Every structure is written in structure tokens, then in C-alpha cells.
Amino acid sequence: xxxxxxxxxxxxxxxxxxxxxxxxxxxxxxxxxxxxxxxxxxxxxxxxxxxxxxxxxxxxxxxxxxxxxxxxxxxxxxxxxxxxxxxxxxxxxxxxxxxxxxxxxxxxxxxxxxxxxxxxxxxxxxxxxxxxxxxxxxxxxxxxxxxxxxxxxxxxxxxxxxxxxxxxxxxxxxxxxxxxxxxxxxxxxxxxxxxxxxxxxxxxxxxxxxxxxxxxxxxxxxxxxxxxxxxxx
DNA sequence: AATGCATACAACCGCCGTACC
DNA sequence: TGGTACGGCGGTTGTATGCAT
Numbered sequence: 001x002x003x004x005x006x007x008x009x010x011x012x013x014x015x016x017x018x019x020x021x022x023x024x025x026x027x028x029x030x031x032x033x034x035x036x037x038x039x040x041x042x043x044x045x046x047x048x049x050x051x052x053x054x055x056x057x058x059x060x061x062x063x064x065x066x067x068x069x070x071x072x073x074x075x076x077x078x079x080x081x082x083x084x085x086x087x088x089x090x091x092x093x094x095x096x097x098x099x100x101x102x103x104x105x106x107x108x109x110x111x112x113x114x115x116x117x118x119x120x121x122x123x124x125x126x127x128x129x130x131x132x133x134x135x136x137x138x139x140x141x142x143x144x145x146x147x148x149x150x151x152x153x154x155x156x157x158x159x160x161x162x163x164x165x166x167x168x169x170x171x172x173x174x175x176x177x178x179x180x181x182x183x184x185x186x187x188x189x190x191x192x193x194x195x196x197x198x199x200x201x202x203x204x205x206x207x208x209x210x211x212x213x214x215x216x217x218x219x220x221x222x223x224x225x226x227x228x229x230x231x232x233x
Numbered sequence: 234a235a236t237g238c239a240t241a242c243a244a245c246c247g248c249c250g251t252a253c254c
Numbered sequence: 255t256g257g258t259a260c261g262g263c264g265g266t267t268g269t270a271t272g273c274a275t
Contacts, residue, residue, distance in 0.1 A: 014244085014245075015243095015244075015245095016243075016244080017243090017244090049245090051245085051246090052244075052245075055243090055244065055245080056243090056244080059243075059244085060243075060244095102242085102243080102244085103242085103243095106241070106242050106243080107241095107242090109241095109242095110240070110241055110242075111241090
């Protein structure tokens with residue numbers, strides 16, 4: 001049997017969203033709120049798959065989205081978080097207010113990867129390319145290939161194969177267990193956690209239940225401060 | 234001006250985890 | 255306990271745009 005499709009594909013639009021579709025979706029979510037994506041298209045009068053509506057809203061229409069270029073700070077934060085988390089785009093996006101996982105993923109693939117490569121850093125391992133090539137006894141010389149070659153389809157395929165063959169790089173003895181917290185806050189001392197109802201990174205409790213005696217600064221990547229502050233990275 | 238190639242990014246696809254029955 | 259629905263995620267593709275020739 002298997003699962004039923006998420007929608008009737010014969011009766012749904014695909015491709016770019018029109019202005020009218022956007023307006024319908026926005027209007028529907030304004031009055032009914034997010035959620036129940038499967039039934040939303042019918043209720044909103046859209047010939048779209050529920051998943052498509054969700055993606056359009058989350059990645060493009062949400063009012064709290066920050067459009068425009070990434071700042072240097074955001075750049076650095078993405079690189080640092082990627083070195084810790086790998087391709088966990090949603091977790092990375094959770095630390096960049098107003099940015100979506102899709103946006104960060106695209107930005108990584110189009111800008112940051114190339115930037116790191118041009119600096120001689122392997123974007124998947126965050127190690128110097130020369131170190132990697134010596135690790136592998138020059139087996140994969142193409143990993144230091146020229147930038148002009150890297151974006152070609154054949155280069156992408158080769159690179160995928162290399163990554164499958166290459167042993168995973170692991171940061172030794174790092175406990176990367178993560179807890180969900182609210183996005184980055186300007187300040188994050190214990191008083192803030194209690195007064196603003198933030199989620200404590202240390203004990204995972206909210207507001208007044210938090211008994212962690214945390215003070216600013218110190219700690220790896222600021223994680224021990226209860227909230228990740230990328231400026232400490 | 235026409236053409237081909239490269240780039241950027243929106244959107245889709247397929248899979249997974251979880252909740253619910 | 256197993257099946258199904260659903261939301262969410264990461265990888266991939268499609269296409270519009272910009273640039274070089």
C-alpha cells in the first residue's frame with residue numbers, strides 16, 4: 001500500500017507563485033493562523049499542495065523574515081555553526097533571527113562554500129584543504145581544484161562521490177547535544193531569562209523555574225551562558 | 234544583438250519522526 | 255502494535271538573471 005500522496009498532484013499548480021496566490025495565502029493565515037497545512041489550500045482557495053503552501057509561507061511570506069544580504073556577523077556565525085552542526089540548516093537558522101533554513105542553505109552553497117574554498121578551507125570539514133589532501137595521500141587531488149571548475153555539474157557529481165568516500169571528520173570529545181531555545185537575544189543573564197520568559201539553555205526551563213546561576217561571558221561558544229551569543233565565537 | 238555559460242535562489246521531492254487512532 | 259496522517263528537514267532541481275564572448 002504505502003502512504004497516500006500529500007495531495008492530488010493532478011489538480012495542483014506547480015512552479016513559481018503568483019502574486020494572487022501569495023495574497024490568498026497571506027490573507028488566510030492572517031485570519032486562521034498557521035497550521036493544518038493539508039487542508040489549508042482548499043480552505044484558502046489555492047490549487048497548491050499543503051507542503052508547498054507551508055514552504056512558501058515559511059521561506060518567503062512570513063512577516064518576520066529579514067530580506068537582503070547577509071552581514072559579516074551572520075557570515076561568521078553560519079560558518080561557526082556549520083563547523084559544529086554540519087548541514088543542520090534548521091538548527092543554524094534557529095540562531096539567525098529572520099533567516100530561514102532554505103535561505104541559509106542556498107547562501108552556504110552559493111557563497112560561503114566558495115569563499116572557504118578560495119581560502120583553502122574544505123567547507124565540509126572546515127579543515128585546510130592541504131591537510132585533507134595529505135590525510136588522504138593525495139588520493140583526492142581534485143578537492144583543491146580550481147574555483148572555476150567547482151560549479152560545473154560534473155564537478156558537483158565528483159564532489160558528491162568524494163564526500164561519500166571520505167571518512168567523516170569528527171570533532172574529538174565534543175558533546176554537541178542541543179536543546180531548543182529561542183533565537184539569539186540581545187542580552188541573556190538569569191534576570192532576563194526570568195523576566196522575559198526565555199528558555200534556559202542550561203536547565204531547559206523557562207522563566208521563574210530557572211535556577212541556573214549563569215553569568216555572561218566564558219564557556220565554549222557561549223553555550224554555558226544559557227544562550228548562544230555569536231559575538232563570543 | 235545573439236548565444237552560451239555561470240550564478241543565485243525559489244520550489245520541489247523524498248524521507249523521517251511523531252502523534253494519533 | 256501497526257498503520258496512517260502530518261509536519262518538518264535536507265538534498266536536489268528548475269529557472270530567471272547576469273555576464274562574457
